[in-house]
Amino acid sequence: MKNLCLLGATGSIGTQVLEIIREKNIYNLKSISFGKNIKLGKKIIEEFQPEYVSVLSEADMVNLQNEYPKIKFGCGEDSLITAATYAPGTLVNALVGMVGVKPTIAAIKKGMRILLANKETLVVAGDIINRLLQEHETELIPIDSEHSALFQCLQSGSKKEVNRLIITASGGAFRDRTRSELKDVSVVEALRHPNWEMGPKITVDSATMVNKGLEVIEAHYLFEIDYERIETIIHPESIIHGMVEYNDKSIIAQLSLPDMRLPIQYALMYPQKLSNPKFRSLDLAELSTLTFKKMDFERFPALGMAYQAGKAGGLMPAVFNAANEVAVSLFLKGKIKFLEIEDIIEEALESFENQANPTLEEILAADSKVRTCILEKYEVK
Amino acid sequence: MKNLCLLGATGSIGTQVLEIIREKNIYNLKSISFGKNIKLGKKIIEEFQPEYVSVLSEADMVNLQNEYPKIKFGCGEDSLITAATYAPGTLVNALVGMVGVKPTIAAIKKGMRILLANKETLVVAGDIINRLLQEHETELIPIDSEHSALFQCLQSGSKKEVNRLIITASGGAFRDRTRSELKDVSVVEALRHPNWEMGPKITVDSATMVNKGLEVIEAHYLFEIDYERIETIIHPESIIHGMVEYNDKSIIAQLSLPDMRLPIQYALMYPQKLSNPKFRSLDLAELSTLTFKKMDFERFPALGMAYQAGKAGGLMPAVFNAANEVAVSLFLKGKIKFLEIEDIIEEALESFENQANPTLEEILAADSKVRTCILEKYEVK
Numbered sequence: 001m002k003n004l005c006l007l008g009a010t011g012s013i014g015t016q017v018l019e020i021i022r023e024k025n026i027y028n029l030k031s032i033s034f035g036k037n038i039k040l041g042k043k044i045i046e047e048f049q050p051e052y053v054s055v056l057s058e059a060d061m062v063n064l065q066n067e068y069p070k071i072k073f074g075c076g077e078d079s080l081i082t083a084a085t086y087a088p089g090t091l092v093n094a095l096v097g098m099v100g101v102k103p104t105i106a107a108i109k110k111g112m113r114i115l116l117a118n119k120e121t122l123v124v125a126g127d128i129i130n131r132l133l134q135e136h137e138t139e140l141i142p143i144d145s146e147h148s149a150l151f152q153c154l155q156s157g158s159k160k161e162v163n164r165l166i167i168t169a170s171g172g173a174f175r176d177r178t179r180s181e182l183k184d185v186s187v188v189e190a191l192r193h194p195n196w197e198m199g200p201k202i203t204v205d206s207a208t209m210v211n212k213g214l215e216v217i218e219a220h221y222l223f224e225i226d227y228e229r230i231e232t233i234i235h236p237e238s239i240i241h242g243m244v245e246y247n248d249k250s251i252i253a254q255l256s257l258p259d260m261r262l263p264i265q266y267a268l269m270y271p272q273k274l275s276n277p278k279f280r281s282l283d284l285a286e287l288s289t290l291t292f293k294k295m296d297f298e299r300f301p302a303l304g305m306a307y308q309a310g311k312a313g314g315l316m317p318a319v320f321n322a323a324n325e326v327a328v329s330l331f332l333k334g335k336i337k338f339l340e341i342e343d344i345i346e347e348a349l350e351s352f353e354n355q356a357n358p359t360l361e362e363i364l365a366a367d368s369k370v371r372t373c374i375l376e377k378y379e380v381k
Numbered sequence: 382m383k384n385l386c387l388l389g390a391t392g393s394i395g396t397q398v399l400e401i402i403r404e405k406n407i408y409n410l411k412s413i414s415f416g417k418n419i420k421l422g423k424k425i426i427e428e429f430q431p432e433y434v435s436v437l438s439e440a441d442m443v444n445l446q447n448e449y450p451k452i453k454f455g456c457g458e459d460s461l462i463t464a465a466t467y468a469p470g471t472l473v474n475a476l477v478g479m480v481g482v483k484p485t486i487a488a489i490k491k492g493m494r495i496l497l498a499n500k501e502t503l504v505v506a507g508d509i510i511n512r513l514l515q516e517h518e519t520e521l522i523p524i525d526s527e528h529s530a531l532f533q534c535l536q537s538g539s540k541k542e543v544n545r546l547i548i549t550a551s552g553g554a555f556r557d558r559t560r561s562e563l564k565d566v567s568v569v570e571a572l573r574h575p576n577w578e579m580g581p582k583i584t585v586d587s588a589t590m591v592n593k594g595l596e597v598i599e600a601h602y603l604f605e606i607d608y609e610r611i612e613t614i615i616h617p618e619s620i621i622h623g624m625v626e627y628n629d630k631s632i633i634a635q636l637s638l639p640d641m642r643l644p645i646q647y648a649l650m651y652p653q654k655l656s657n658p659k660f661r662s663l664d665l666a667e668l669s670t671l672t673f674k675k676m677d678f679e680r681f682p683a684l685g686m687a688y689q690a691g692k693a694g695g696l697m698p699a700v701f702n703a704a705n706e707v708a709v710s711l712f713l714k715g716k717i718k719f720l721e722i723e724d725i726i727e728e729a730l731e732s733f734e735n736q737a738n739p740t741l742e743e744i745l746a747a748d749s750k751v752r753t754c755i756l757e758k759y760e761v762k
Contacts, residue, residue, distance in 0.1 A: 152633060156536040161654045163662075233666055243636070247656035250643055251636040251663055252533060255624070262631055273542045275628035281544075282632055285614055285675035294666035 001028040003089030005112075007054075007080060007103055009044050010037040012199060013094035013117045013143065013260065018044060020265045023276060027268070031086035033079070033095070038064075045071065054083035081106045092143070092268075093118045096199070097325065098367055101125050105360065108132045108140075115267040117143040119214050124318035124363050126221030140222070141267045146215050147222055148263030149242030149254035154223065155271075156252045157244070165225055166243040166251070167215055168235035169295065170195050172206035175236065179299060185338045187331065195238040195258050204328045208341050213306020217317050220310055227311050232303065234293040239282065257282050302342050305349055314354045315366040322370040323348035330378050344374055382409040384470030386493075388435075388461060388484055390425050391418040393580060394475035394498045394524065394641065399425065401646045404657060408649070412467035414460070414476070419445075426452065435464035462487045473524070473649075474499045477580070478706065479748055482506050486741065489513045489521075496648040498524040500595050505699035505744050507602030521603070522648045527596050528603055529644030530623030530635035535604065536652075537633045538625070546606055547624040547632070548596055549616035550676065551576050553587035556617065560680060566719045568712065576619040576639050585709045589722050594687020598698050601691055608692050613684065615674035620663065638663050683723050686730055695735045696747040703751040704729035711759050725755055 004021065008014045009032035021027040033054035034041040045053060045068060052072045055061050061075040074082050077099065084091050084103035091107040092115045093100050100118030105125070107114055109132065116122070122129060133140055142148050146167050154162070173192045174182055193203045205211035216230050243253040256262050257280055265276060284290075297304045302324070309320035327344040330336045336344070348370050355362065385402065389395045390413035402408040414435035415422040426434060426449060433453045436442050442456040455463050458480065465472050465484035472488040473496045474481050481499030486506070488495055490513065497503070503510060514521055523529050527548050535543070554573045555563055574584045586592035597611050624634040637643050638661055646657060665671075678685045683705070690701035708725040711717045717725070729751050736743065 152537055152631065155538070156533055156633070157652075157654045163656070166665075235665075240634075245662065246654035248643055248646055248654045249637060249657075249660040249662050250533065250647065250654060252537070253621075253634045253636055255632040255634055256630060262629055265629060266631065271538075273538045273627035273629045273631060275544070276630075279630040281626065281630050284547075284616075284673040288673055290671040290673075292665040292669055292671075 002026055003028055003030045003087035004092065005031045005084055005086050005089070005107070006092045006094065007033045007084055007100070008035075008094035008096065008117070010034040010040040011094055011096065013264065014092075015040070016261050016264050017092050017094065017268070018048070019278075020261060020268055020276075023278070024265070024269060024274065027090070030089070031083040033083045042067075052083055052086045054079035077102065085110045085112065088112065090115060090268075093121065094143070096201070098124065098322075098364070101360070101364075104129065105132060108136050108138060111136050111138050113138055114140040115143055116140055119144070119218060120321060122218040122221045123214050123321050124367065125360060126217070126317070127313070127357070128360055128363075130221055130224070141270055142218070142222055143260075143263050143267045144215065144218070145241045145258070145260060145263045147219060147242070148266055149240075150219060150223060150244060152254045152266065153242060153244040153252040157246045159223065159225075161247050162223075162225060162229065163245045163247050163249070164229045164231055165219055165223065166231045166233055166245065167212060167219060168238065168240050168242065169209065169212045169232050170206065170238045171234045171236055171293075172209065172211075173203065174207050175234065179339070182338055187334065190331070190338060195236075200332055201325070201328050204331060204341070205324070207338075208324075209300035209303040210306065210324045210328075210341075210345070212300075213303045213310075214321065216303075216306055217310040217320075227307055232295045234295055235290065236293075237287070237290055239287065239290055255282055255284075302345055305342075305345055309349055312354055314356045315352065315358050315363060316349065316354050318363045318367050319348050319352045319370050320345060322367045323374060326371050326374045326378075330374075335378055344378070348374065383407055384409055384411045384468035386412045386465055386467050386470070386472045386488070387475065388414045388465055388473065388481070389416075389475035389477065389498070391415040391421040392475055392477065394645065395473075396421070397642050397645050398473050398475065398649070399429070400659075401642060401649055401657075404659070405646070405650060405655065408471070411470070412464040414464045423448075433464055433467045435460035458483065466491045466493065469493065471496060471649075474502065475524070477582070479505065479703075479745070482741070482745075485510065486513060489517050489519060492517050492519050494519055495521040496524055497521055500525070500599060501702060503599040503602045504595050504702050505748065506741060507598070507698070508694070508738070509741055509744075511602055511605070522651055523599070523603055524641075524644050524648045525596065525599070526622045526639070526641060526644045528599060528623070529647055530621075531600060531604060531625060533635045533647065534623060534625040534633040538627045540604065540606075542628050543604075543606060543610065544626045544628050544630070545610045545612055546600055546604065547612045547614055547626065548593060548600060549619065549621050549623065550590065550593045550613050551587065551619045552615045552617055552674075553590065553592075554584065555588050556615065560720070563719055568715065571712070571719060581713055582706070582709050585712060585722070586705070588719075589705075589709075590681035590684040591687065591705045591709075591722075591726070593681075594684045594691075595702065597684075597687055598691040598701075608688055613676045615676055616671065617674075618668065618671055620665075620668065620671055636663055636665075683726055686723075686726055690730055693735055695737045696733065696739050696744060697730065697735050699744045699748050700729050700733045700751050701726060703748045704755060707752050707755045707759075711755075716759055725759070729755065 031052035412433035690697040
């Protein structure tokens, strides 16, 4: 049995990770973290008997410690690092947000294999992560469906033979609307994703195409490919998740039904592609049609901003990410309109002074600063 | 420079092989064969200066020998074996028909790498070829676009993890016609392939779906996969050439514009995927739609016969192939109607007695016998 540390155990990715390790009995769940969903967290504790559990609040920690005296509990950010590195082996980082960055770094420093679902890790600290992965001779495998697709397609050739990566985008909830039709869209409308069921933040990010922008930045670091060679294309059916065009213009693509358990199992079992009775075959004849549309950067300006932030490097990917995160939370609270998300990101990128080769502390400081500035301006409105 | 022996130099595959080796200067063309196209053959001799040339007729041999005294010439089937094995290194077998089988075998026995465009080699003698490849520790790389696609997709995983191979079929010239509309189709109509420009025999084979049947049998031997795990699907655009579904239901597919130079270059340069200024990128957004339709075995009964022959093994794939070849030539000469091609194949499969583990001689004898029987019956009509 291999050791597994799992951050974000009660979330959508976390529960699917547990489903896979329940089915494929090769991992021993040593530690977990969870946040507000105490009920589900307790179920997981009882089923998997982890040795260490990190929770959000001190009150929860105390209560749980009383209930499960044999298990160690911790709370707060430091305990996430303890949970991430509790036992040598594999870390699945399925945390949402900036809070995921430090645990990844701590685990890499211990030489652990990283299975990454936390977007922020690579987006804000891609250079640092890549340097550490090399230094500590360990590997990072993506869990995101698009990056898992690219990762699988890259097995067919060598990185230096890649002509371009093509990431598909469903187009999100508003793909058939013009910009002028977006002025007064409601939160409820923004949360209706056509193909995937995901959390509210990522669903809004799909509608603004920020999600694809973050994926482009992640792909840049993950596969060490220039932004000029990373393309996006609208593919409403979400069947082809990613494609690699090699130098000979031959494209290798990965297709499947939209089911996050596939990339999760692939990452957990890599390099094996194991059968799983719960996974359904894709029937292309039944589906009958796959469609594609050129990405429209006028319609989705936030994607262009992501490329701009990515190419600038330094602090800008963190600025892009922080501005978006705050803007989306303001939108979800009804404090700003949908199109203002883009305005806020643009303003942040324009006003923030960049810096080359920032340290993690400088990145985290920039992140805080951007958030504070935006909140000061918009929360009081 | 590596040595290259090329059989079928003046044909469609042969000339594209020459185009690639002209562009990528890593092969030394040591020997060639060609048939009736003496004019083009002479051009190739003058440009590439091969040391040995095999031609069809003695008269051509004598004439060419006078014209090029420094080059060795031969004629007839034995000279094809001399050409195939003239120098250690790589053989490209782009011969059409049964005549291609013996040269492949001779080259494998010399430990040469085989790049195979000759369908008959694997269809009629797949078991023998696989045994010899293992014995002589050498490899066979397919040049056909579908098999090249599968070969590329299989780089992403291991053979034992394959759930199914999916071979795409354009549907051929008559894909939109019902069977009753096929009764009186002309040769000219049958030769209009929607996507690929190919020779008359293979274009008719596309219309009857025999071509896909031969590809299924080839794939069975090439990748050592059960027939139950080899599927075909109608894909009119011919953009996805082949797909591999792994056990985890993740499909890896190969896409490109229909251009035979891609699989040819891939085979010649394997495992490298090199750029080539002449190859065009596939623009999926411009293409906009890929469509798929379930294979219809009622509409294309010859495909079912191919599976039947393949599963029976022994002599039956050779019987299937021979019956089809004679039937197509009779159709092209106007001696039979289009739908009679299927009748002839069916009759041959029903009347021929099978034999397990046949020798090459027995296979070739069966081939001759089938041809003679059919010709006797139909030529005199």
